[in-house]
Amino acid sequence: MNPLVAPESSGHGARCALSVNVNKVALLRNTRHLGIPSVTRAAELCLEAGAQGITVHPRPDARHIRTQDVHELAALMQRWPQAEYNIEGNPTQNLMDFVRQLRPHQVTFVPDSEDQFTSDHGWNLPADMARLKPLIEECQALGVRVSLFMDPQPQAMALVAELGAERIELYTETYASAWGTPRQAELLAGFTATAQAALALGLGINAGHDLNRDNLTDFLRAVPGVQEVSIGHALIADALELGYAETVRDYQRCIQRAYG
């Protein structure tokens, strides 16, 4: 497999890229041995509709995305030079094998345990720094951008910069669960301060987890410099009603509204 196009040469042109996480398509597929719904077809339809990236989180228990999916999606992405392939996972488990074989545009290091229900926290810095450092360096030597999944902690951004990671991914579940409640503004303030700290240090910013069509615009209006949102659970649920293409377009309208 050829390495995918270097991130710097990706040119989707959008202020904030939408990367569709197709985990939940695989989860449904895995409940039969029929190969439907197809994960690659889902990705293709999302890319055709204008999504700027595809994200997968191949968990060690293969409950949704399987090794074969990761490889098939990498092959598909060769046909979409403007789009990015983002593989998420814990680099102390199965993630680095994919990085070495496929060299995606981006990997997002997530500190999940092997049997974690879903991602629910970011890296603990400085405690995790010693084991992350050589893995970040290895990814970068392979030409793969590294993003670290982080809670909204402004003071941790200097440690991310010290590690040399190019980006953070803000873990947004706390914001998502507070959206529409009196705590929304307080939660958002923490994300805004973290993004400002990251930007001041030259870090790029991604965001994800439980973002949806209701909460996305408010998040992007408040948090500066978000370059990519990866959205799976809600987006795939919406696609069951609206279809992939209309759903992708609707999420992009949510993104555009934030900057309009």
Ligand SMILES: CC(=O)[C@@H](O)[C@H](O)COP(=O)(O)O
């Ligand atoms: C890092 C992150 O927030 C996502 O990977 C999320 O955990 C989706 O994974 P699941 O679809 O397995 O919950």
Ligand SMILES: NCC(=O)COP(=O)(O)O
């Ligand atoms: N990095 C977050 C992601 O890929 C999707 O998270 P979710 O939308 O499924 O919660």
